[in-house]
Every structure is written in structure tokens, then in C-alpha cells.
Amino acid sequence: MYSIGQMVNEFKISRSTLLYYDKIGLLSPSSRTESNYRKYSEKDFDKMIRIESYKKAGVSLSDIQALLNSKSESAKILELRLEKINEEISLLRKQQVEITTLLSNKKISKKSKSMNKDQWVKILSDSGMSEEDMMNWHKSFEASLPEAHTDFLESLGIGKLEIRRIKKMSK
Amino acid sequence: MYSIGQMVNEFKISRSTLLYYDKIGLLSPSSRTESNYRKYSEKDFDKMIRIESYKKAGVSLSDIQALLNSKSESAKILELRLEKINEEISLLRKQQVEITTLLSNKKISKKSKSMNKDQWVKILSDSGMSEEDMMNWHKSFEASLPEAHTDFLESLGIGKLEIRRIKKMSK
DNA sequence: TTGCTCCTCACGTCACGTGAGGTGGC
DNA sequence: TTGCTCCTCACGTCACGTGAGGTGGC
Numbered sequence A, B: 001m002y003s004i005g006q007m008v009n010e011f012k013i014s015r016s017t018l019l020y021y022d023k024i025g026l027l028s029p030s031s032r033t034e035s036n037y038r039k040y041s042e043k044d045f046d047k048m049i050r051i052e053s054y055k056k057a058g059v060s061l062s063d064i065q066a067l068l069n070s071k072s073e074s075a076k077i078l079e080l081r082l083e084k085i086n087e088e089i090s091l092l093r094k095q096q097v098e099i100t101t102l103l104s105n106k107k108i109s110k111k112s113k114s115m116n117k118d119q120w121v122k123i124l125s126d127s128g129m130s131e132e133d134m135m136n137w138h139k140s141f142e143a144s145l146p147e148a149h150t151d152f153l154e155s156l157g158i159g160k161l162e163i164r165r166i167k168k169m170s171k
Numbered sequence C, D: 001t002t003g004c005t006c007c008t009c010a011c012g013t014c015a016c017g018t019g020a021g022g023t024g025g026c
Helices: A004-011 A015-023 A042-056 A061-069 A074-109 A117-126 A131-144 A146-155 A160-169 B004-011 B015-023 B042-056 B061-069 B074-109 B117-126 B131-144 B146-155 B160-169
Strands: none
Touching (some): A004 A015, A042 B074, A074 B074, A131 A160, A146 A160, B004 B042, B042 B061, B131 B160
């Protein structure tokens, strides 16, 4: 049997998370002490392990409920989540392109301080992008807005030959 | 001058969005009619255009406020958003791996109905993944959990040679 | 008595969506 | 009178976080 404080330590979660799960009936401790303290059993503990693993997959609490109850629908629920993840990534990629457009417009308008390729690469790598991320970024930029991509590369002072090379790689 | 209904039609947004922007002071119409109807000026209209472009980049409304007010900090705000987008994509990639692990465990446990490569590829492409997405998925799986990646490929009944090929491609 | 863990509300978050109940002009 | 557009609250959403105010055992 575990107290709420022990659960908090074991799972590295906050007390209010467990209070909330109790409230919505996702994980209610199977008993209480005389002084009304929550007591979590081994079963509760194991259930929490499953909940955590679904949370790592970004599944909503109501879908986790469904996963814990039914066996039949569980593959469908997880596949739907997979689909939604792809949509979310695709949205974020579009936002990346939008931001870089906003940033490049800004820099272009301040002609005195126009940005070159190295400064640009530095900003992106400072913000945690790997080479592979940058390649993916070129690809999505090329796929959604090929002309703006060219304009952008030109604005960085990159030569025509290298622009052609980058655009080819982005196919 | 535009009524709230005209704004709704022009920008393809909901009425409650504009009411909310008025409430928080992000975009308050510059005047009202005698009957207390909101009247948006051309300036208000142009401001809304800017707001929309920042929203496309996923910037929060309070950060949009800051972007509209200050010039000095705007590059920093956008770069921070870029950084956050990368974190979010990285989190979603981890969730993808987690989901596929959950799905493959599930399928393995039901040995009678184990899944083969074609069925798996079908699930992923039905859920909107392109070939490129799948390649990226292999890459992130390989980078974060190489052994689980191998186990997973084996569970699909893929031969050792092809597994070696896929893992090489995923570097 | 002091510390510590625990308890139950209740309100805040973010960007709106959804009524309810009412007014004003054609 | 009927329709339509508009108005102002107020409550709900999702997964908790943050107090406030209080109890119980060592």
C-alpha cells in the first residue's frame, strides 16, 4: 500500500495530478485510512504504470480511460492518435515556414543589417535544429512555397548555383 | 468601416473570436454605432491581418500583443517560438515511437493475429504518412531506441538482411 | 507545541465555443 | 410581426497548479 506522497515520489508526478485522477475517476485509490488518507494498492500502482505509458504517447485522459476498460477498441484509439500526431507535426512544420518568412521579411526590411547564410544557420542551430532538421525544413519549405524558398535563399546572399543545389536536395 | 459580421466573413473566423480579442484588448474596434454595434476601421482591419499572420506561426495571443507593440523584441520572440516548435516536434516524434511500441506489443501478444510488414505499412499510410514521413519515423526510432527498432522490425517478420538495410538507411 | 503529511474546496489557466436572454433597424 | 444582426453575461473545455483553511499522528 502506498500513500499519495509515496506515489508522488515513485512516479515523479505532482500531488495535484493524483488528486485530479481521483476526482475524474481515472485512478481512485482502492481504500482510505481511518484518518481518510488515500491508500493506493499494488493494483493501483500497476494501473498508474499503464497510465504513464499512455501519457508518454500523448493520449488524452478520456482515451486512456477507454484503453484501460476495453480491449477491442484499443488499436483503433492508438492508430487515431498516430494520425493526429502526424497532423500536429505537419502543422508545426507550416508554422516553422511561416516564422522564417516573418523573420526574413523583417531582416530584409532592415537593409543595413541584412542577414547572411552563416548568421542564419547560427540562429537555427542555436534554436536546437540539427542538420537533419534543417534539411527537413528546406524540404517542407520547398514543397509548400517553392518560390518563397528561392526568394529567401537569395535574400541570404547565397549564389544561384548553390540555390539550385539546395532546391534539388529538397525534392 | 466594418461590422463584426463583415469581419467574420472577410477573415473566416468566428464571432466569438472577435468578441474575445475585444475583451482582452488585443483588437478593440475603434468605435461603436449609436446602437452600440462594433465598428472596425481600416486600421483595425490591417491589424487583424497582422494578427492572423502571427497566428499562422502559432504565436500566443499575449506574444502577439508584444509583437504589435514593440519593435525591438520582435525577432527574439519569433526565435523563441521557433525553438518551442522544435521542442514540440521532438516530443511528438517520441510519442510516435511510443505508440508504435504499444501497438507492436499488442500485436505480438496476440500471436495468432500477428502483423506483417504490408499490414503495418498500410496502417501508417492510411494514417497519412508519406514515404518520407516513414523514413523520418525510422530515423527517430533508430536514434532513440535502436534495439527496440530491431525487435519491432523482427516482429513484422522482416528478414535479417532487410533489417540491416533499413537500419543503415536510418542513420 | 512544532513539523510534517494529509484533507477538501475553489479559483486560475488558454483561446475560444455555446447558449441564454435581450435590443434595434428594415 | 418576422428575420436578421447585433449586444452582454456566464459557464464549459483540458489537465492540472496554486493557494486557503483545516485535521491527524509522531
